[in-house]
Structures are given as C-alpha cells and as structure tokens.
Amino acid sequence: MSTPTGFMEFKRELPGDRSPSERVRDWEEFHKHMSEEELQTQGARCMDCGTPYCHTGIDMAGGTSGCPVHNLIPEWNNLVYRGLWKDALDRLHKTNNFPEFTGRICPAPCEGSCTVGLIGQPVTIKTIEQAIIDKGFEEGWVVPEPPEKRTGRRVAVVGSGPAGLACAAQLNKAGHEVTVYERSDRIGGLLMYGIPSMKLDKAVVQRRVDLLAAEGVKFVTNTEIGKDIKAQQLVDEYDAVVLCGGATKPREFNIEGSDLNGVHYAMPFLNGTIKSYLDSGLQDGQYLSAKDKDVIVIGGGDTGSDCVATALRHGCRSITQFGTHAKAPLERDPINNPWPQFPNVYTLDYAQEEAKALYGSDPREFSIMTTRFVGDESGNLKELHTVQIRRTVDETGRKIYEPIPGTERVFPAQLALIAIGFDGPESTIIGELGLEKDRRTNVKAKYGQFKTNVDKVFAAGDMRRGQSLVVWAINEGRAAAREVDKYLMGSTVLV
Known part of the structure; x- marks a missing residue:
C-alpha cells in the first residue's frame, strides 16, 4: 500500500482542461497534465484493497464494472507513488497493449468500482494510467521488441481497430507472422477515423502503429476483404484468420422524412471530418459541414457527443442533442445503481461543456423522441418534430416508449445527425464464408474460445460481442490471440 491513510489525507484531483471557448477553435487534445508530484499524491490515495474491484471487468446491470483488461491498478499506483515510473510502465503493459488509448478515451469503469468511491471520490486511475505511458514514450522506454524467433505460422487479422491491433500485437509477440488488413487508407479503425482528434490525437495512434510495424506486424491498407480480396482466399493462404471488423452497420432510423437532404448518419460525418483534417487541415472541403446550420444530434451516447463537439468546431449556428433516456440524478442511486456498478449520474461531457460555454446551457434534451423530419x-431538411416520452422496460428487457400527449415541439434544423448505435457487423465476409450469427447478427463465437463454425476462422471485438468499449475490444483481441496461439501451437505462451 502506498500509504494507509492516503485516501483520507488527500483529495481527488484531476488535470484541468483548456477553456471550452478556446479549444473549440482547434482540433488539439483538450486535457492538460499534472506534475509528477501531484500524480504521486493521487497514487497515494489507492487503498491496495484486499479484493480490488477495480480489476474485475464484468458486465453488470447493463454496464461494465471494473477494468475489462484487468489492469493491475493498485500495483502501478503504488509504483507511481514511490517514483518507480519505469516499473509502473512494465506492470501496465502486462495487461494493456495500448494504455495511451484507454488513458484518453476509456470511460474508466475502474473508477466506478474503486473502493474509495464507497465513502468519497475514487482514485484518479485513468489520469495516472495515461501519465505512465506518456512518460514511457517521453523517456524512450517504449521501444520495438520484435520476437527472438519466428514460428513459421501465418495469421491474417481483418480490421485494424483496437481488437485487431491487440490481437496482432500479441500474436506477433508469440512469434507468428501477422498481416493486418484495413479497408481505409490509414491503420487504426475507429481509433483513427471514429474518434475525433481532440479526444485522441492521431499522432498517438500512428506512433503505436509504427511501433507494431517495427516489431514485425505487416499492414495492408485500402484493401477490403470480401471485395478487393475474397475472404476464402485468406482462409486458404493463412494458417488462421481473425475477424475484427467491428460492428459498423448503423442502426436504421426510418421515420417520415428520413430521406431528406440534410439527414445523415453520424459516422460518415465524423469520419469525413477526421480524414479531411488529416489530409488537408479541412482545406479540401471533402467533408459534411455544419457551418452556419442549426444542428440536431439524435442519440445521447459518446458518438452523439462527438458529433456535437465536431459541429461546434465547424461553426454551427446552434446545436441540440436528443436522448430518449431521462436526465440522470446528481448522485448515485444507492438502491437502483449501487457500487460497484458504473455510476449513472448527471455529468457534462467535453462536448456539452463546450456547447454550454458557447450557448449558455446544456445542449441536451432528455426523454425526447423525433416523430418526423420536415x-x-x-x-x-428544415425542421424536426418531437414528443416527450416515458421510457419503461418490460419483463423481457425490451424498452417501451410512451408518448406524452401535449408535449409536441418543433425544432428548426438544416442538419440532423443520427447517432443511435449500430446493428452488428456488415454481412459481406459473414455471407461469403457462411459464418453462423447470434440473435443480434454478430458473428457467433463463444467468449473465451473465439472460434467460429468455420475451421481456422476466429472472431473478436465488436464483430463478435456487438458495439462496446475500446477496452473490451482490447480484452477480446488479447484473449483471441491466446486461443489462436493454442490452435497453431498446441499451447500458448501468451497471458
């Protein structure tokens, strides 16, 4: 334990953020950094629990409790407290291939299950995690570590998002020759093109990709499996194939007027902006612009918030975000949302902070449903018609939305962005290989085994489990690599 009374002596502190009114004028990361001394103090707050719930990583009450990659959090908190940063980095890398990603974009379910949070504010786990890996790169401790010998086995990984990269990294570590196929022009999947640069600097992603390449992972871009190369060709040419293509099929939103000009799904809006920014600093105009428009974002999750922040940086005239969920309470409900569940409390994400700074209020409308586009x-598109709703859940878990009479409203809009989630993976590879699907249309492969009904073919990440967190994708990529290694070698050296 860092210090037995640290959680009582020191208050939780977080690094500040750049002013919202300042940061909306650029695309740079908005978090500031804490000093090493401040971080050591925060590490001292860790209790080194006998049963550290921050490790758990389980699904609980519709959310995640604890860290899905089972980070050894108390251990590296203690090492940071003692100033042993390189040892902390080694401990962090034992469980997480990409802490520079999770330290920036993970919602930190580990903090939601931190024991200190039972009686106060949880340890600043996510901040310490990012600081460890950033210092590791700054000090030159993170260097290519290619395997000492090769096995002669060849593995194809389809998709270069967090699941694909984690799987490739682990299989390469085991000595296999790994080739990652990506249909976009840059490696990284949603890390590169799904998450805006102000949340995750693309240089951070490219730095890790370059490191993996230096370790021997081969990357092939602008190549879509099932179209540019037949999926069966990969099965024939490689000793194993791991499908990590994500859950990229948007959930349909077919209501009256959804075919109007100005109604778009979220991902083309985000992806186009990021690509144009990377290609030309937005000078090529090859993106859907929100400039001078009244923008409505339909969807209250992270993707919707990213749309809000992106539209603000475009220079929209106004921004409103719709959610069918009710406004969360200010404090955790001890009966319906007890520790160690992920706390469902009212907060302002970075995007809502920015909108409030510019327009004076939280841009979100709660318990609201769009009835038609006009x-x-x-x-x-010129306007959206809405109604307030009551949302209930029946005995089967199905959500029921009941309109409240007399609550109809009209919102002016020239751009509507639909961010209501995804309905599983695209069907091209699934159909070609004859892969079995589960009831949610994901590739059917049992967790812990990851093997599909087709010999040599495995599946991991969102393509197998459905839309989820980046940290779950890393968990699945690592676990699938272990199973592939066993399949190829009869046993595994991976942990």
Missing part, C-alpha cells in the same frame, strides 16, 4: 419544397 423539408422545404426543394427536399432540404
């Missing part, structure tokens, strides 16, 4: 005589 356009002008030229077929362009």
